[in-house]
Amino acid sequence: LVSTLVYPLIFCDETTNSHGDIDPSNDNFVSALNLMGWSSQNFMGPLLHSMLLYVGPIFVTFCRIHVFRQRNKSRTFISILSTVVFRPNLPSTADEGWCDLRNLVVAPLTEEIAFRGCIVPALLTAGLKSTTTAFVSPLFFGTAHFHHAILKLKEGGSSLKFVLLVTLFQFTYTSLFGSYAAHAFIRTNSILSVSISHAFCNFMGLPDIKFLIKPNPGSPMYHFRWSIRIVHVVGIILFIKGFSWEFLLPNKAVLTKHIVLVTSSSS
Numbered sequence: 001l002v003s004t005l006v007y008p009l010i011f012c013d014e015t016t017n018s019h020g021d022i023d024p025s026n027d028n029f030v031s032a033l034n035l036m037g038w039s040s041q042n043f044m045g046p047l048l049h050s051m052l053l054y055v056g057p058i059f060v061t062f063c064r065i066h067v068f069r070q071r072n073k074s075r076t077f078i079s080i081l082s083t084v085v086f087r088p089n090l091p092s093t094a095d096e097g098w099c100d101l102r103n104l105v106v107a108p109l110t111e112e113i114a115f116r117g118c119i120v121p122a123l124l125t126a127g128l129k130s131t132t133t134a135f136v137s138p139l140f141f142g143t144a145h146f147h148h149a150i151l152k153l154k155e156g157g158s159s160l161k162f163v164l165l166v167t168l169f170q171f172t173y174t175s176l177f178g179s180y181a182a183h184a185f186i187r188t189n190s191i192l193s194v195s196i197s198h199a200f201c202n203f204m205g206l207p208d209i210k211f212l213i214k215p216n217p218g219s220p221m222y223h224f225r226w227s228i229r230i231v232h233v234v235g236i237i238l239f240i241k242g243f244s245w246e247f248l249l250p251n252k253a254v255l256t257k258h259i260v261l262v263t264s265s266s267s
Contacts (some may be wrong), residue, residue: 005217033123034258035119037191042250046184046197049248054200055235057207060228061220086153115141115178116185119143124259130186138178142171177201189254207232 033039051058068080119140125132148165152158158166181194188194212232213224242248 001256030056034189035188036113036119036240037115037185037194037255039258042188042190042195042254043193043196044229045188045248045250046181047200048189049178049184049242049245050197050201050240052239052240052242054204054207055206056228056232059231060211060224063221063224069071085094093193104199108195108202111141111144112181112185112191112198115144116181117191120185121255121259124186124256130183130253130256134179134183134186137182138175141178141181143176145170145174173206178185184249186253186255187249189258 011047024199058098064202065080069106072080113139119137120133123137128136146167148170149163152163152166153160177198181198185191185194209232211219212229215222221228246249
């Protein structure tokens, strides 16, 4: 909320009325909010696109449902779905509930507003190209997670080397996701769409590829090992192909086009 209100005051002139109060009806104020991605209606594109990357893990979930159903034929599909998918992720304590609220609602929305809605338009307006912005802006996002290293060191029980390796790994995958989110935001100019995609990725977590590398013959999933491998590969291919699908991500970057219109009208 603070970012949404302060951003127009920093990057746009004449966003207040004669009394010095923020004027939401002011054209410059509205233009700033549009730059932040509050105008686009493309809510589902980035979500559907990111789901392609998780086709493999989603297929694994359905395989688990199938195995569970074979062993519990008297139970309904909805009951099994709840047991396999939702119940393991339900918070068992109030603290876990607040953590889930943070991870699935608060963090995705606030991080996208700050690191995509505020930073990306500023970099583009400063003259950076879309590709450069998509790779530069995530560095702020990745660096913002360095505080986890300080927390781990304060908690104790972990060596400095281990904490540094974990932090480097976290910085890498958060920066990679940040690059994708920045690219999707530039293509759609929708802060809500990348926030929903962010929440979905937080819910799914990092794909578990241990089973793909070294499957356990004693696991009930062992029978599906080759199907799971193939579907993972198909999902990656579809995700790559999805960058060129107009209904997922517009081929003409909406945000870049909007910035050109705003800068040309103000000059």
